Amino acid sequence: MRDQSGIGSVPGSDGASLFTDSSGNISHFVLTNDTYPSGQNTLTTSLALQSPFNSSLTTYAFDLVASPTTTPSGVGTTGTSRALNGYVGGLVERNTTSSFPTFIVENDDSVTGSPGDPTAVRITTNASTNRPDGEFGVQVEDDSRNYELRFGTTSASSGRGTFIDDNTFGACDSTQTASTIDGTTASRMRMFMVNQDVVKVTGFLPSGVSFCACEFLQWGYWTVDAKDVSNNVDRFHLATWVAGVLSTTGEMPTTGTATYVGHLNGSVDNNGVRYQAVGKFQNARNFGSQSGSVTVTNFDGANFSSVSVSASNKRDFAGSGSNGTKSISFHGSFYKGGSDATKEQGGQFHIQGTEGTSYKAGATFAAARQGDIDTSPPPPPIDKGRRMGALTLVVENDGGLVGLLAL
Numbered sequence: 254m255r256d257q258s259g260i261g262s263v264p265g266s267d268g269a270s271l272f273t274d275s276s277g278n279i280s281h282f283v284l285t286n287d288t289y290p291s292g293q294n295t296l297t298t299s300l301a302l303q304s305p306f307n308s309s310l311t312t313y314a315f316d317l318v319a320s321p322t323t324t325p326s327g328v329g330t331t332g333t334s335r336a337l338n339g340y341v342g343g344l345v346e347r348n349t350t351s352s353f354p355t356f357i358v359e360n361d362d363s364v365t366g367s368p369g370d371p372t373a374v375r376i377t378t379n380a381s382t383n384r385p386d387g388e389f390g391v392q393v394e395d396d397s398r399n400y401e402l403r404f405g406t407t408s409a410s411s412g413r414g415t416f417i418d419d420n421t422f423g424a425c426d427s428t429q430t431a432s433t434i435d436g437t438t439a440s441r442m443r444m445f446m447v448n449q450d451v452v453k454v455t456g457f458l459p460s461g462v463s464f465c466a467c468e469f470l471q472w473g474y475w476t477v478d479a480k481d482v483s484n485n486v487d488r489f490h491l492a493t494w495v496a497g498v499l500s501t502t503g504e505m506p507t508t509g510t511a512t513y514v515g516h517l518n519g520s521v522d523n524n525g526v527r528y529q530a531v532g533k534f535q536n537a538r539n540f541g542s543q544s545g546s547v548t549v550t551n552f553d554g555a556n557f558s559s560v561s562v563s564a565s566n567k568r569d570f571a572g573s574g575s576n577g578t579k580s581i582s583f584h585g586s587f588y589k590g591g592s593d594a595t596k597e598q599g600g601q602f603h604i605q606g607t608e609g610t611s612y613k614a615g616a617t618f619a620a621a622r623q624g625d626i627d628t629s630p631p632p633p634p635i636d637k638g639r640r641m642g643a644l645t646l647v648v649e650n651d652g653g654l655v656g657l658l659a660l
Contacts, residue, residue, distance in 0.1 A: 257443070258301030259288035263316070281320040286313075332380040332418045337471060338371045338499050340584065340601035341389055342617040343492025344520040344527070345477075348485060355522040357603045357615040358489065360584065361390035361399060368569035369584030369601065376446075376471070376496050378416045379407035385416045385424050387446055389475070389494070394603060394615075398487075399435055402477060403427040404446050420471070423447035434481045441480035446494065448473035459551050462533045465515030465619040469590040470497040470597045472518075472619050490520050491529055495599035495617040497588035504594035505567035505587065506540045509626040513538065513598050517552050519616020534618045536562070536598065540626065543567055547574075547583065553614065555604065557581050570600075579604050579612065597621050 262270035263283040274280040286301040300312040344355050360373040373390035387404035405414030405424030414424025425445045431438045448471050455464070465472075472495040479487045513536045521530045532552025538545040547560040555576060562572030562583055573582040585600025599619045606612030 256301065256303050258286045258315075259299045260284055260286065261288045261296055263287075264296065279321065281318055284317045284319065286315055327418075328421055329418050331420075332383070332416065333378065334380045335378055335498065337376045337378075337496035339374045339376075339494060339496030339586075339599055340369065340371060340617050341374055341391055341475070341492060341494045342519050342601040342603065343475075343615045344490055344522055344613060345393065346488045346490065346527075348487070355527070355613060356397075357394035357605070357613055358391050358492065359394055359601050359603065359615065361392045363392065363394075363584055363601070365582050366571055366573060368565055368571045369586075371499060371569065371586045371600075374494060374496060376494075377407055378419070378422060380416070382407055382409040382412070383416045384408065384412040385414045385422045386412075386427065387424060389446075400477075400479070400487075401433045402442075402444060402475075403430040403432045404444070404475075406430070420448065420450040423451055423473075432479070434479060434487075437482055439479050440482050440484070442477065444475065444477040444479070444489075446473065446475035457529055458531050462516065462531055462551055464518075464531075465534075465597075465621055467515065467597050467619050467621050470495060470588055470599050470619050470621075472496070472599065472617065490527060492520060492615070493518050493617040495601075495619050497597065497599060500568050500587045500589050500594040502567050504589075506595065506626060507567075509540045509628040511538050511540070511595065511626045512536070512623045513620035514623055515597075515618060515620030517549060517602060517616050517618040519602075519614055521553055521614045522612070523553075524611045530614065530616075534620050536620060540595075543570075545570060545572075547572065549581065552604070552616075555579055575607065577607075579606055583618075585618070595622060595626065 263285050264270050265272055271279050271282050286299060287296045288299045290297055300314055302310050302312050340360055343358050345358050346353055346355050360369045363369045376387045378385045384405060384407045386406045389402040391400040391402060404427055406412050406427055406429045413428055416422040426442045432442045433439060475492050475494055477489040515534045517532045517534045521528050530553035533550040535548045536545045543564040545562045547562055549557040557574055557576050560572055560574035562570045564570040569586045571584050581602060581604045583600060583602045585598055587595050588597045588599060590596025601617050604614040
């Protein structure tokens with residue numbers, strides 16, 4: 254499904270688009286689907302349209318009234334110039350000659366069972382220009398198609414993006430760097446990315462599941478409507494991303510244990526029915542063995558327990574498992590929180606149905622460490638073949654010996 258519309262502000266009788274109250278203060282303005290053609294000052298009718306792959310398009314009109322409101326607490330107070338890296342997850346629907354198949358998407362060069370490359374996804378923010386930009390290196394899960402998606406720019410002009418603070422930013426397709434499909438410049442790219450604090454969607458959280466209480470990781474949503482030079486159309490539905498400041502291998506601890514708790518959030522195709530789902534993520538990590546055990550609770554009603562994940566370079570990890578009816582695969586990394594190299598973790602996962610079921614989910618996860626790393630040594634094992642001491646018990650009854658027990 255693709256929704257497309259122009260947008261313009263509705264003028265009043267005096268030609269101005271900002272309306273005032275009786276005291277002369279600006280009270281509101283109105284946005285509509287009509288537009289102002291380039292170089293003109295006259296609003297021209299231009300209907301919005303909704304275009305699904307497998308049926309006829311429909312047109313519609315809208316009017317949105319915008320009024321002043323109190324700025325939410327904390328918005329605009331902390332803006333940092335920095336580079337974030339991370340993961341993407343989601344589904345892409347492809348327009349073929351006879352069908353509309355859905356494919357799982359993930360970071361470019363990902364291989365199931367091996368750690369992924371978090372540098373394939375980059376978001377940069379510039380506090381001086383108030384601009385963000387992003388580069389998402391994405392592949393279809395079977396590596397049959399690759400995308401380099403470019404969002405915004407950090408330069409002051411023609412940014413097509415806004416950076417308000419570290420928790421509030423978004424960008425559309427870049428006007429300075431072209432996005433590509435399989436290495437060739439796309440003939441059309443309509444896309445945007447925002448972080449979670451811009452939309453704050455919580456209505457689809459299942460019972461007992463909440464979003465990660467992450468202090469440092471950023472995560473959010475992105476969507477793309479792309480056409481290649483052969484007029485093939487790919488549509489990424491409400492995909493997700495997660496990013497932060499990566500830890501280095503040298504900063505990773507080699508002893509201790511910790512538990513990370515957060516969420517999984519992504520797109521589902523359940524036998525042709527597409528929707529968004531969220532579940533609980535938990536990873537019990539052993540830094541000594543560089544391994545972990547992941548538990549997934551209530552992601553679209555599915556649970557996975559004791560999914561083994563391991564790391565070959567200490568920071569990045571991968572793993573896979575099954576619950577009998579669905580299989581799950583992970584790629585993830587550890588992220589800094591200030592000087593703490595293992596404060597949080599984030600990554601990508603996908604789920605597929607087994608036993609012939611047509612089920613796919615592509616998503617990302619974010620999780621925060623619960624407390625500090627536990628570095629206390631484990632209790633020593635008990636050697637059952639070794640005598641630990643001797644005990645003699647004498648039981649008397651009315652001055653007579655009844656029994657003797659030796660241990």
